[in-house]
Amino acid sequence: MNQLPKKRTKTPLRVRQLALEVLGQVDQHNRTVDQVLEQTLASSGLGVKRDRALLHALTLGIARWRGRLDFIIGRCSRTPLEKIDPPVLNVLRLGLFQLVFLNRIPQSAAVNTSVELAKQFAPNWVVRYVNAVLRRAAEDWKRIPLPEISADPVAAIAVGKSFPEWLVKRWLKRYGPDETIRRCDLLNEIPPITVRTNTLRTTRSELISALAGEAKIVEPTAVAPDGIRLTSIRCAVHEIPAFQQGWFQVQDEAAQLVTLLLPLQPGDSVLDACAGLGGKTGHIAQRTKNQGSVIAVDNSEFRLNRLTGQMRQMGFGNVLTTACDLTDASGLDAVGSFDRILLDAPCSGLGVLRRNPDAKWKIQESMLRRFSQIQSTFLENLARLVNPQGHLVYAVCSSEPEEGLSVVDHFVSRHPEFSIDNPSARLPVQADSLVESDGTFTTQRFPEIMDGFFAVCFRRTL
Numbered sequence: 001m002n003q004l005p006k007k008r009t010k011t012p013l014r015v016r017q018l019a020l021e022v023l024g025q026v027d028q029h030n031r032t033v034d035q036v037l038e039q040t041l042a043s044s045g046l047g048v049k050r051d052r053a054l055l056h057a058l059t060l061g062i063a064r065w066r067g068r069l070d071f072i073i074g075r076c077s078r079t080p081l082e083k084i085d086p087p088v089l090n091v092l093r094l095g096l097f098q099l100v101f102l103n104r105i106p107q108s109a110a111v112n113t114s115v116e117l118a119k120q121f122a123p124n125w126v127v128r129y130v131n132a133v134l135r136r137a138a139e140d141w142k143r144i145p146l147p148e149i150s151a152d153p154v155a156a157i158a159v160g161k162s163f164p165e166w167l168v169k170r171w172l173k174r175y176g177p178d179e180t181i182r183r184c185d186l187l188n189e190i191p192p193i194t195v196r197t198n199t200l201r202t203t204r205s206e207l208i209s210a211l212a213g214e215a216k217i218v219e220p221t222a223v224a225p226d227g228i229r230l231t232s233i234r235c236a237v238h239e240i241p242a243f244q245q246g247w248f249q250v251q252d253e254a255a256q257l258v259t260l261l262l263p264l265q266p267g268d269s270v271l272d273a274c275a276g277l278g279g280k281t282g283h284i285a286q287r288t289k290n291q292g293s294v295i296a297v298d299n300s301e302f303r304l305n306r307l308t309g310q311m312r313q314m315g316f317g318n319v320l321t322t323a324c325d326l327t328d329a330s331g332l333d334a335v336g337s338f339d340r341i342l343l344d345a346p347c348s349g350l351g352v353l354r355r356n357p358d359a360k361w362k363i364q365e366s367m368l369r370r371f372s373q374i375q376s377t378f379l380e381n382l383a384r385l386v387n388p389q390g391h392l393v394y395a396v397c398s399s400e401p402e403e404g405l406s407v408v409d410h411f412v413s414r415h416p417e418f419s420i421d422n423p424s425a426r427l428p429v430q431a432d433s434l435v436e437s438d439g440t441f442t443t444q445r446f447p448e449i450m451d452g453f454f455a456v457c458f459r460r461t462l
Contacts, residue, residue, distance in 0.1 A: 057102065066093065224257055299324065351396075423441060
C-alpha cells in the first residue's frame, strides 16, 4: 500500500515570521541581510524550495525598496514613521511589499498574515492599527502620487528608486539626473551569481559544461578570464557538485579583476590583508599555482575558520591564516615582509548595493570620512611590509572619492618610495577602459555587469 504524502508543516505564516526575525536582526546588529539570511536558513528547517525563495524575496526585497515602502506607509498612517516601533514598522513593510511587488500573493493573504504576525507580540490596538494601515494601502497605494522630478529631483529619485536622499544628492552633482537614475535602476536589479573557475582543477569551458543544468543561463563573464555568470540558479550554491569538488568559488567579476592587478608569480610571498571569507585569497593561491607563501589576515577568527575550510576544499595548500588588527602597527611586526600585498579595505560598500541593499540605509555621508581615515591607517601600517620592488594593491568596493582618490593622494604624499604602477599589461584587453590615465582602476563605467570597485597598484621603488 502506497504511503500518503506527508503534509507540509511549514505554513505561509512561518516564512513571514522568519522574514520578520531577519529584518529585526539586521536593524539591531552590524550584519548584512545576506549574512543573517544564511544563518536563518541553516537553522530554520525550511526544506521547500518555494518557501526558501519567498524568504529571500521578502527580506532582500524590503531592504532594496524600503524607501518607497516607507513613503507609502507614511501616507497611509496617521502615526509618523519615526514614532512607529521598529517591529511594527517591519510588519507593515512585509505586508506592503507583498501588496506592491509580489502580485502572485492575494491582497487578503498579504494583509491577514501581517495582522497575525502583529498578534504575536503587539497589543490589540496595535494589531488594529496594522490592519487599518494595510487595508488602506491595499486600496490606495497605486493612487498615491510620488514626488515630481521637475519640482524636486532629489525627493523624486530618492522615493521612486528607493535610495537615501544624501546619496542621491551626491550622485546628481557628480553624474546628472539621467545617469543617477540609470545607476539606481541597475543597483535595484537582482544580480546573477558570479563564480571564478579554479583553474588548478578544471577549465572555464569544462566548468560551464558542468554547470549547464544548474541555472537557467550559464555564460562566461565579459571581462574576467576565469569568471562565469549564473542566472536563475536552481539550488543553493553549496549543493552543486562542482562546488563540492572545489571547481569554483563565488566571486564577482570586479573582485576577480582586482586580484589581477597584482603581478603574481609562483613562489611569491603574498599577504592578503582583510581576507574576509577568502575569495581573493583563493584567487591569489590559484595564480601562484599553489607555490610560495600566502598569508591571509583578518580580525575575525570566525571568518578565518571559514576561509581555511574553503581553501582546503579548493585544494590550496599554500595558504596560512593569522588573526591580526591592522590598526595596530606593532602587531604587524611578527607577520613579516612580502613581495605582494593586497588590501581590500573596509569601506562603505556603496559599490555592492545590488548584493547588499540594506547597506544604503546604514551608511551616512558623515561615515565616509571615517572610512577614509581607517583606509589610510591600514595603508600606512602595511606599507613598511612591502619588499623593495614589491607591489601593494589598495581596493575598495566603492566609487566615492573619499574612499578612492583621496586615500591614494594622501598615501602618495607621505610615501615617495611608492609610485602608481599602471596594471594594464596584467589585465585582459577587454579591461582597457577600466584603467584611467593616472593608472587607477575603476569599474564604475560598467555597473550593469559587475560590482563597483576602485583599486590602485603601488610599486615600491626604494
